[in-house]
Amino acid sequence: MWAIRRAPNPIRNQSCCMLFSHAFYAKPEAFSNLDNGVQYSKVCLINGTYHLTRPVFGGGFHRSLLLVWGRNLSSQVGPKSSDKEDDLEDGFSDLEVPPETEKIEELAEKNDDELVSGADSAEEDVDEADKDSLAFSDTDEKELAKKSRSSPVFKIIMEATRPSLTSALDQWVEAGNPLGRGEISLALLNLRKRRWYGKALQFMEWLETTKRLEYEEREYASRLDLVAKVQGLQKAENYIDKIPKSFRGELLYRTLLANCVAAVNVKKAEEVFNKIRDLGFPISTFACNQLILLYKRVDRKKIADVLKMMEKEDVKPSLFTYRLLIDTKGRIHDISGMEEVLATMKAEGIEPDLYVQAVIAKHYIFASENQKAEKLLKNIEGDDISKNRAACKPLLTLYAALGKTDDVERIWNVCEQNPRLEECLAAIEAWGKLGKVEDAEKVFEKMMKSWKRLSSKYYNVLLKVYANHKLLSKGKELAKRMSDNGCRIGPLTWDALVNLYVEAGEVEKADTILHKASEQNQVKPLYNSYISVLEKYADRGDIHNAEKIFHRLRQIGYVGRMRQYQLVLQAYVNAKTPAYGFRERMKADNIFPNKTTLAQLQAVDAFRRTQISELLD
Structure with a gap:
């Protein structure tokens, strides 16, 4: 599923000693309306359906939302629904990216000016899976970020190699240096922000071995999350068996569920969801949102089943639930359905935040509802954009998507004198979208002068602009510049480089x-x-290399997504070669073809009957 992003509501205030425990597990308080304490009444989810084994009593769910969804969604799901299913991928992603705006995972976007301007700036934000499964309050995360640059333990971990990490930590402690929960929290937060999950796991193992940290359910959940990320879901399940039964609470299984969703492992996610029910834990909005995220990627029709289950169990939808539903409706170009979900949301007293408005505007634009989009953008902008700086970032990308160069320039003029890093990124994307590469480069150079050290995240945006305009030589120069400046190269940079070469042929x-x-x-x-x-190999009809990429996807855990099967099939179609046994391959992987895939399967069926074959036979 894509990563459920957290609503921007701050969680309950907690003392400093709790920073570690709330930072690394699937805790629902980060979302609005997630703790409803509703008992899960034996709902068995199997392939998206549910069966109630005992009567459920209680209250009014938002039936109008269910009716809106049931009436409109299934009829809208067609060939287009799976064309661009999976954006991010690392994980959850869960709202994948608006084609021209930020990831939907950027639900509670924070300014990371302070995070990035220092020497220990992260390459990327915490990944999508973390955004959904981990509970950060804005205040706590910013406080941690301010302290992170002076964290001695983190610096030791960062500088040590994996083989020498344990001995380096031993030496540091033996020298009499204190190691409290606050220091542990800072170190782990920074490791996660850089996606150094292997070192984070090694650090936690060292903490347990040396008894530097007393493990409780939260600590076990944190370590479980790292095991799942580094070693896979099977190892994570095995780890649960080693945890004392007294600490095997809902938190543990919710964390495992979030990782199953991140891996888009439908079967395992449903098993874990049912395990939560079988153990008698209450079902939360968080768990339901995870299922919606999952089914948004693999089978949108099943979202109606989740909503019906929520109605039966009196589980209240949160702000993020509505965000997911609005985005899903928009992605299948069901604009009237999207507007009905929005109306239901408002009727329940939940007002759309800036992010929801930006998502709606984005879907208006890509459904060619430009008048509605422009009206909404003016509403987002307000009377004085200079007093509404939070809106500048989405407005830059959305005006660019509309092709409104003057408006992009007007908004950037408001930001230019004292720009924020995220506004600079949005401006680079916007100018790139409008074909003004030189203007994008000027913004980038302004960033380089304003901030002493930028992470690779900020180079990647310009790299994407070069890729989109097939400027291979400039892309190579920028990549070398990244290396010379000591930037850490990670998945986003690899992605930008891959696209740079792909677009250059x-x-x-x-x-x-x-x-x-x-x-x-x-x-x-x-x-x-x-x-x-894979798309390029499919276009060429290069079956060998298409199958090779497909195999690599399976090897590293990207399974259960329709798009990769469609592309391999397209390679066979373009090569005019039968794909023997492909239906069986899909069935074995629990993948069920949609209309587009069925047409492809028929085209590559060696035994299909045609009019001419009937005559000749």
Whole structure:
């Protein structure tokens, strides 16, 4: 599923000693209306359906929302619904990216000016899976970020190699240095922000072995999350068996569920969801949102089943629930359905935030409802944009998507004198979208002068602009500049480089970059990086290389997504070669073809009957 993003509502205030425990597990308080305490009344989810084994009593769910969804969604799902299913991929993604705006995972976007301007700036934000499964309050995360640059433990972990990490930590402690929960929290937060999950797991193992940290359910959940990310879901399940039964609470299984969703493992996610029910834990809005995220990627029709289950169990939808539903409606170009969900949301007293408005505007634009989009953008902008700086970032990208150069320039003029990093990123994307590469470069150079050290995240945006305009030589120069400046190269940079070479027509080079990246690093490349290469092989009818990329996707855990099957089938179609046993392959993987895939399967069926074959036989 894509990562459920957290609503921007701050969680309950907690003392400093709790920072570690609330930072690394699937805790629902980060979302609005997530703790409803409703008992899960034996709902068995099997392939998206549910069966009640005992009567459920209680209250009014938002039946109008269910009716809106049931009436409109299924009829709208067609060939287009799976064309661009999986964006991010690392994980959850869960709202994948608006084509021209930020990831939907950017639900509670924070300014990371302070995070990035220092020497210890993160390469990327915490990944999508983390955004959904981990509970950060804005205040706590900013406080941690301010302190992170002076965290001695984190610096030791960062500088040590994996083999020498344990001994380095031993020496540091033996020197009499204190190691409290606050310091542990800072170190782990920074490791996660950089996606150094292997080192984070090694650090937690050292903490347990040396008894530097007393493990409770939250600590076990944090470690479970890291095991799932580094070693896979099977190892994570095995780890649960080693945890004392007294600490095997809902939190543990919710964390496992979030990771199953991140891996888009439908069967395992449903098993874990049912396990939560079987153990008698209450079902939360968080768990339901995870299922909606999952089914948004693999089978949108099943979202109606989740909503019906929520109605039966009196589980109240949260702000994020509505965000997911609005985005899903928009992605299938069901604008009237999207507007009905919005109306239901308002009727329940939940007002759309800036992010929801931006998502709605984005879907208006891509449904060619430009008048509605412009009206909404003016509403987002307000009377004085200079007093509404939070709106500048989405407005830059949305005005660019509308092709409104003057409005992009007007908004950027408001930001230019004292720009924020995220506004600079949005401006680079916007100018790139409008074909004004030189203007994008000027913004980038302004960033380079304003901030002493930028992470690779900020180079990647310009790299994407170069890729979109097939400026291979400029892209190579920028990549070298990144290396010379000591930037850490990670999945987003690999993705930008892959697209740079793909758009320049050098698919084999892009394939080589991707293969080397996956072999040399613990962090796996993005799903879309593989899809970009696979699309080109499919267009060529290159069955051998298409199957090779498909196999790599399975090897690193990207399974259960229709798009990769469609692209391999297209390679067979374009090569005019039968795909023997492909239906059986899909059935074995629990993948059920949609209309587009059925047409492809028929085209590559060696035994299909045609009019001429009937005559000749």
